[in-house]
Amino acid sequence: MLNNWAVETRRLRLLLELSRLGSMREVSDVLGVTTSTVSQQIAVLGREVGADLIEPDGRRVRLTPAGRRLADHAVKILAAVEAAYADLDPGAEPTGCLRVAGYVTAIRRFLLPIVADLAVTHPKLELLMYEHEPVEAFTLLAADDLDLALVYDYTLVPASIDATVELTPLHTASWGLGVPAESTASGNALAVFGQFRDESWIVNSRNTADENVVRAIASLAGFEPRIAHYIDGLELVQELIVAGLGVGLLPIDWPTLPGVRLLPLAEPAVTFRSYAAIRQGRGTWPPLALLLARLRAAI
Structure with a gap:
């Protein structure tokens, strides 16, 4: 059982981009961070949720089944966070x-x-x-x-x-x-x-x-x-x-x-x-x- 998660949304963003691109180097290029930062943050995320999120795939990496499930959740979580920021933005359209x-x-x-x-x-x-x-x-x-x-x-x-x-x-x-x-x-x-x-x-x-x-x-x-x-x-x-x-x-x-x-x-x-x-x-x-x-x- 997983209790008291303290997951940062930026790590979920890294995982989501990795699921899409399949390469830490490409993720680092897209998000403007170093490859080592991507690797370290994905590792921290794995420890936070208590599961291995990636595995080697030749010279690249791929998400494990647990990583893919978390990436699916990340889509909804990040969308909700973006909606919340938009809703609270004083300049946003009132909805x-x-x-x-x-x-x-x-x-x-x-x-x-x-x-x-x-x-x-x-x-x-x-x-x-x-x-x-x-x-x-x-x-x-x-x-x-x-x-x-x-x-x-x-x-x-x-x-x-x-x-x-x-x-x-x-x-x-x-x-x-x-x-x-x-x-x-x-x-x-x-x-x-x-x-x-x-x-x-x-x-x-x-x-x-x-x-x-x-x-x-x-x-x-x-x-x-x-x-x-x-x-x-x-x-x-x-x-x-x-x-x-x-x-x-x-x-x-x-x-x-x-x-x-x-x-x-x-x-x-x-x-x-x-x-x-x-x-x-x-x-x-x-x-x-x-x-x-x-x-x-x-x-």
């Missing part, structure tokens, strides 16, 4: 499978148009999309089950980011408080929140960022919010507001339903920040570099 996760709004607004365009401009690049909130996406990214995650946080409650994650800022947006249209509330964030201290509050069902914002501002305004509904979709949040079932955070630039009034928040402001998250050191991989460039350009 392969790219796994991307994001929250619904980011996928709908930013990612889908890019995916449609990449299908035309880079047909050898396959992009797989998954819908996940940041807390889920960060877990998958840490497990190397994703290549890129579209995530977000708020300036009031920054996300806790693992040191192995690299963030690329994409955009920021102001958020306000969605309330029933007949409301006459006004003032800064603390005053606005205080006017809804007795109302039910609506927060995200799969991420705690907006709940943390609600609790932080409510605490500054001197009350504990009654979180009554955990809703993921912003459209559904608005429908609950129209039905008089609560109030909740919404993007200032988001189209509102009839029956919803959107109150700006200031002092403190609620600023939403989105990022593209990848693992440290992966940004030069051509598919990732391409998608990051497209995201920055689009946003």
Whole structure:
């Protein structure tokens, strides 16, 4: 049994050329090394794999059955190594499978148009999309089950980011408080929140960022919010507001339903920040570099 091989690919290259040319001198001429180097390296390779790889054939040499089998494997091994180098070359054509996760709004607004365009401009690049909130996406990214995650946080409650994650800022947006249209509330964030201290509050069902914002501002305004509904979709949040079932955070630039009034928040402001998250050191991989460039350009 052969254990703990430490075979260098350059020795496999020598063996493969020897199988093709049948002469160490010809191998040395083709690869630009001395004949003694070819002989020594083939001998080292034989010791590494525990088998005689060549045998005399007149004034030349030929591969033994073990040598021929290893040469057959060398074809596949060297091809795989060359493919890996090409894949990791920052200047290479982006190809392969790219796994991307994001929250619904980011996928709908930013990612889908890019995916449609990449299908035309880079047909050898396959992009797989998954819908996940940041807390889920960060877990998958840490497990190397994703290549890129579209995530977000708020300036009031920054996300806790693992040191192995690299963030690329994409955009920021102001958020306000969605309330029933007949409301006459006004003032800064603390005053606005205080006017809804007795109302039910609506927060995200799969991420705690907006709940943390609600609790932080409510605490500054001197009350504990009654979180009554955990809703993921912003459209559904608005429908609950129209039905008089609560109030909740919404993007200032988001189209509102009839029956919803959107109150700006200031002092403190609620600023939403989105990022593209990848693992440290992966940004030069051509598919990732391409998608990051497209995201920055689009946003």
